[in-house]
Amino acid sequence: MLTESTLIDAGGSAAGAGALLSILRDGRPRTRAELAQLTGWARSTLSLRLDALMHQRLVAPTDDAIHSGGRPATTFTFNQSARLVLAADLGVTHARLAVTDLATIPLAERTAEMPIDRGPEPVLTWLIETFRQLLGECGRSLADVCGIGVGLPGPVEHGTGTPVNPPIMPGWDRFAVPQWLSARLGAPVLVDNDVNIMALGEYWAVRSQVQHMIFVKVGTGVGCGIISEGRIHRGAQGAAGDIGHIRVPSFEEVVCRCGNIGCLEAVAGGGALAARLREAGEDASVSRDVVDLVRAGNVRAVQAVRQAGREIGMVLAWVVNFFNPSLIVVGGDIAEAGEHLLAGVREVIYSRSLPLATQHLGILTSELGDRAGVTGAAVMVIEHVLAPDVVDQAVTA
Amino acid sequence: MLTESTLIDAGGSAAGAGALLSILRDGRPRTRAELAQLTGWARSTLSLRLDALMHQRLVAPTDDAIHSGGRPATTFTFNQSARLVLAADLGVTHARLAVTDLATIPLAERTAEMPIDRGPEPVLTWLIETFRQLLGECGRSLADVCGIGVGLPGPVEHGTGTPVNPPIMPGWDRFAVPQWLSARLGAPVLVDNDVNIMALGEYWAVRSQVQHMIFVKVGTGVGCGIISEGRIHRGAQGAAGDIGHIRVPSFEEVVCRCGNIGCLEAVAGGGALAARLREAGEDASVSRDVVDLVRAGNVRAVQAVRQAGREIGMVLAWVVNFFNPSLIVVGGDIAEAGEHLLAGVREVIYSRSLPLATQHLGILTSELGDRAGVTGAAVMVIEHVLAPDVVDQAVTA
Structure with missing residues (x-):
């Protein structure tokens, strides 16, 4: 006793x-x-x-x-350089990997085409090989690594770090990513979905004064990460933030890849925009092509992105009334197409949400941009290994 | 040092x-x-x-x-009987007052017609008089009271407990309820809006195993209280949960008392239902009349409540995708009209939300019913006065 x-x-x-x-x-x-x-x-x-x-x-x-x-x-x-973190943001077609210090400062970084649908073993084998190269570039070794953080473009079960029924990741369902990587890298592995780590990265690096933040990713699909009093709100099944499959009015004929109709993602996601522009004769197959068209001044593409902003804004207007965030950050491919997306989002939120809730509401594009995910993956690891109880255990072991 | x-x-x-x-x-x-x-x-x-x-x-x-x-x-x-709590749930037309022990058990209770629009001083003077009578009924005095909890039918600034721009409470705007009552009753006074205290009461008394709960009140208006990991989520301006003014599709011609159009409350609130039934020739002026008509088997009223459930369900389907609660509790006048409201709510949520988010989702009517508010007002006080640091201060003073 x-x-x-x-x-x-x-x-x-x-x-x-x-x-x-x-x-x-x-x-x-x-x-x-x-x-x-x-x-x-x-x-x-x-x-x-x-x-x-x-x-x-x-x-x-x-x-x-x-x-x-x-x-x-x-x-x-x-x-902050006592230990290293290996951080990876694996997207649908692209990946970004970094070796960072304990303050998320990147010591080496790599972006590459790496389609997630090659399956877990090929993608993760490449990931390990790339991390080894990056460590070599900074003259450090695996012995210095205190943890590995990975973001995946699909739902991840929080307790186990395992992908669950990810719609666009064939072969990944229930694949034990943490165990597989940890056995080969010899350090703890944390896994979460891409939107949660983007929200975490943006919050931790540049918005830590904010109490309630929504990070909306508009890439091929649409989703959001929710920060409430400094922590990710995951909800009962870890499914919180899945606004991409909220049904929006007046689009009852649009079929979504989830099998439902009129989903926000099927109306306003980058994939949907590319498909619609292609049908109209433009040269667009993925969401990055939409961004290129907008940058080239293509009027159809500008209009499509602006309208997508309005559709997303309608859903966010509901989110503002329900959740009353202090800040909405918009990120992902399509957000990089200049102010058109944000203009549409703002237009609808300010006209439809309660004045009390929009009075001090900020609606901004991501400051970290395409580095939000890899930063968040590092933060996830750092917050874990430097948590007071974990440090106490380490120093008294 | x-x-x-x-x-x-x-x-x-x-x-x-x-x-x-x-x-x-x-x-x-x-x-x-x-x-x-x-x-x-x-x-x-x-x-x-x-x-x-x-x-x-x-x-x-x-x-x-x-x-x-x-x-x-x-x-x-x-x-638990060492101290008493004075708890009040002040509605638009009715009030419920109770003297409870430190485990929210009522020792004396009173319900009465008390229109909130009589203004703060008349209503609060009556409240003090009634509390004195209730204390007398249990043979106790103000000296035993450790705190007073009050729920109001409008927005309340969390830090100060002051009503802010309440749309249906003439004369209450910025009235310092806690100071006014505390000066006369000699104990700390806590004030919150009615939906937050209903959520707190239901959570604390019968749902404390639940992590993420939404309590939807369908009375004259519509609103919800949000419990996240055991605490009320208030949002940046304390405006979270105001789903009554979310715009629902296909009702662009309905004008709401907030000045906007197509608000959920103007379509599916008890006040709106009563008005629509009255136009159709039924005898209904307030939301309680709608309940009476439903109980009497009036088909128009049953259909209207069921359809209101569907409209509310549409907004809640979005809430389920965004917030991923484990439980939705439906309370307020209209919820007491039997299963019709809940049937409509369930119908739409189960058809429109993501399977992962509805897999284990409970959708139930309030177990505390019209006692949820007064219970929550007591909980608010008890959680405050029995918080470890407040107790430590008291015993070492």
Whole structure:
């Protein structure tokens, strides 16, 4: 049975180092005196925990000591290059891979054509090979890697990191991605769907002041990631954010790949836009082609993207009334086609949502752009391995 | 500056009693040995904190001591009647007031006609008078009251508990309800909108196993309260859940009291149903009349309620795709008109939402019925006054 004295013993040991690291993770160098004041710990306790973090190389003394009258005091800082993260954003046709430090700064990065429909083993074998090359480029090895984060373009079961009935990923259903990769790379593997990691990346890197954020991805399909009080809202089955299959009015004749009719994605997704432009005689087969046409000033393409913005805006107007977010960020291929998509979205949200809910609502394009996913994949890993309880376990092991 | 030793001193005092109370709030009697094991505290620390709670009468030794071979051991239980809560659910035309114990059990209760449009001072003066009578009925006094919870039929600013631009509450805009009541009743006052407290009451009393719940109120108007991981989701401006003013397709000619057109509430709210039935020659002026007609077997009224269920179901189908709740609870006047409303809601949600999101989705009528609001008003107060830090402050003051 635990008694007060065993609790106090534990309190005096390195357990609790995780809380100290949480303070230092903002990157500011601090003296022992400052850290003692911030934590309320005795100097002896603080020393034990600092030592534990320095032993793990997660914290380092800094050169620029602080002079304040008396002799200079050493400062301590989070050592963000102590470990590496392997981050991958696997899309339907393209992939982006990066080696980052513990602050999501990329040390090496690669984009490549890699169709997800080649199946899990070919794609993941290529992924491992590419990560090895990237590690080589930065002169580091797998021994430095603390975790691997992967985003996939389909539904992922949160507890297991396994794709579940992904409609456009033949061969991936129930494939145990974390186990397969972890056995070959020797580090924990976290997997989530692409929209959730894009939302996480954008939130963590540039929007962390925001309480309630919706990240809408408009690529081949349409989906959104929901951040509520700093955390991803996944819902009961992890299916939250699937706005692509909300039925929009006046399109009852459009059949979606999900088998239903009038889905937002079948009306306003990049795939649908490309198909419609192709029927009208334009040279478009995938969503990137729509972007190229818009950039070339093709009027049909501009009109189509603007109208897609309106359809998406209608669904988002409902989302604004229901969820009352402070910020809507629009990302994905089609969002890169300039202001046309956003103009359509804004037009409808501001005319249809409640004034109270739109009063301070921001509607912006993604600041991270096509790097949102890979950043979020890194964040997912970092938030896991630097969580106070995980750090405590590591330093006392 | 805090040091380890001052922290240990604080740990040995009555501070921390709040955490002990959190364990005992489930109502199970426990011995000192059991409590020491559950908390990990030394016997001396436990005794100090138990004494502090007994001094406040929040915990009491129970008569039924446990015999386990040796001499009987005293058990301790949460004393839910130590303090009283005054709870009020003020609707547009009706009010329900209750005096409850610390487990939301009503000791005295009153329902009355009380139109909210009489303005704040007349309504709140009546409220105080009624609370005094109810206290008298249970032979208790204001000295026993630890807090007052009030639900209002309009938007309430969360931080201040003040109504903000309530459309059907003339004279209430920016009226400082908490200050006005607290000055006269001498206890803290918490105020929220009616739908949030209904959601809280239903969740706390009968659905606490559920992670993500939507409580839809279909009364004169339509609105919903959102519970996410056990807490009310309020959104950026506290406007979350306002689905009554989502525009539904095919009703572009219907003008809503908010000034917009085609709002769900103007199409499917109880007020709209009554107006439509009245135009068709039926005897209906408010939403309760619609319920009476349905109960009397009036076919027009049954059809109207069923169709309202379909319109509400269409909006909820979007909510299911976006939010992926585990449970939708339907309450309010119109929900009491039997299964007709729910049938319409289910019909549309099951045909329009994603299979993954509806696989385990429950769609049920409120178990608390017209007591959901007053229960939630009590819960709001209890969760506040029994929060560990508030209890710690009280016992060490």
